[in-house]
Amino acid sequence: MSNPVFVALDTPDLEQAITIAKSVRGHVGGLKLGLEFFCAHGHHGVHEIQKLDLPIFLDLKLHDIPNTVAKAMQAINMLEPAVVTVHASGGRAMMEDAKAAANEHTKVVGVTLLTSLDQNDMGKIGYQGTPHDQVERLADLAREAGLDGIVCSGNEVGAAHKIWKDGFFVVPGLRPKGGAMGDQKRAVTPQQARNNGASLLVIGRPITGAEDPNAAARAIEATL
Numbered sequence: 001m002s003n004p005v006f007v008a009l010d011t012p013d014l015e016q017a018i019t020i021a022k023s024v025r026g027h028v029g030g031l032k033l034g035l036e037f038f039c040a041h042g043h044h045g046v047h048e049i050q051k052l053d054l055p056i057f058l059d060l061k062l063h064d065i066p067n068t069v070a071k072a073m074q075a076i077n078m079l080e081p082a083v084v085t086v087h088a089s090g091g092r093a094m095m096e097d098a099k100a101a102a103n104e105h106t107k108v109v110g111v112t113l114l115t116s117l118d119q120n121d122m123g124k125i126g127y128q129g130t131p132h133d134q135v136e137r138l139a140d141l142a143r144e145a146g147l148d149g150i151v152c153s154g155n156e157v158g159a160a161h162k163i164w165k166d167g168f169f170v171v172p173g174l175r176p177k178g179g180a181m182g183d184q185k186r187a188v189t190p191q192q193a194r195n196n197g198a199s200l201l202v203i204g205r206p207i208t209g210a211e212d213p214n215a216a217a218r219a220i221e222a223t224l
């Protein structure tokens, strides 16, 4: 992947998503569509964004019983996404069935610990140990289940890379130096994440919320 940045088009407004995508084309490697966009526009919206001719990352974070997740995966196969997310905490059988149901050329990656959570939040939802422990535990499980990789923060991607040499590592929660954190709690810079071994960088608001998204995307590209 030449440019590892996928811009997160987190908006329910189709025209706005197209405008932003057009403005950053040439300075990102792909487009990420998530729950906000997909709930508003479904398959039709994905087809409209595909007209821009960039790889599509469909971030649906599937998390349910294995049968339901496999059927949901089958229902998006015709969209031929480059990457799809499931929650690794859905368990090994769920991940196995998700991967088995996906298109051959779709990378299925497991979200380990959301980048909006820190150690304090982990305790409250009953997770033991540190974010590193959780990411490594679920990276092992995702690999055993046959997934292509995981989603984790730039803090843990180096350690995850060591235990899964040929894994595909998606890193969101990225902020250029001094950028507003918003709801992200385990953020690093795009450059740090890349240096730590990220394969794909997900960047939303630092680009889409900028006064000039094209300039923001170019500035990030220049640091990589």
Ligand SMILES: O=C(O)c1cc(=O)[nH]c(=O)n1[C@@H]1O[C@H](COP(=O)(O)O)[C@@H](O)[C@H]1O
Pocket (backbone or CB within 6 Å): 008, 010, 034, 059, 061, 085, 111, 113, 114, 115, 116, 151, 152, 172, 173, 174, 182, 184, 202, 203, 204, 205, 206
């Ligand atoms: O799977 C993801 O992409 C994801 C996982 C995660 O742990 N944290 C996370 O922020 N994301 C997504 O990455 C994007 C981050 O957006 P910004 O914080 O605006 O850059 C959003 O679309 C999130 O849904």
